[in-house]
Amino acid sequence: MVMDVFEMKFSKVFPLLVGKAVRKGRTADEVYAVTEWLTGYSREALEALLEGDCSYGTFLDNAPRMNPRRLKVKGRVCGIKVEEIEDPRMRDLRILDKLVDDLAKGKALERILPSDPA
Numbered sequence: 001m002v003m004d005v006f007e008m009k010f011s012k013v014f015p016l017l018v019g020k021a022v023r024k025g026r027t028a029d030e031v032y033a034v035t036e037w038l039t040g041y042s043r044e045a046l047e048a049l050l051e052g053d054c055s056y057g058t059f060l061d062n063a064p065r066m067n068p069r070r071l072k073v074k075g076r077v078c079g080i081k082v083e084e085i086e087d088p089r090m091r092d093l094r095i096l097d098k099l100v101d102d103l104a105k106g107k108a109l110e111r112i113l114p115s116d117p118a
Helices: 010-023 028-039 043-051 056-061 068-072 088-104
Strands: none
Touching: 010 028, 010 043, 010 056, 010 088, 028 043, 028 088, 056 088
């Protein structure tokens, strides 16, 4: 039986994202930065979630403030364009994947995170 990613423990999934970036020469701090930007969680709140029993779905559902600029994130994750994902919850999950993928590819944080138009 395949486990739904939303049911997986956040404490199991998040370290995988960090590991992906670190293996490519990035830092855990950068993964925390993109996660904070996306979700509005503080570093302390994320660390508390890592100590708890929170599911990945609950992590997304209870995000303090999903960044409205996340909808400007474009590109492919696992061959799927994130901007074409209809399920908002899955889209947000894939946006975090995309942000971490871009980190792992060596892109600068300033280029990864969409900013407000000047």
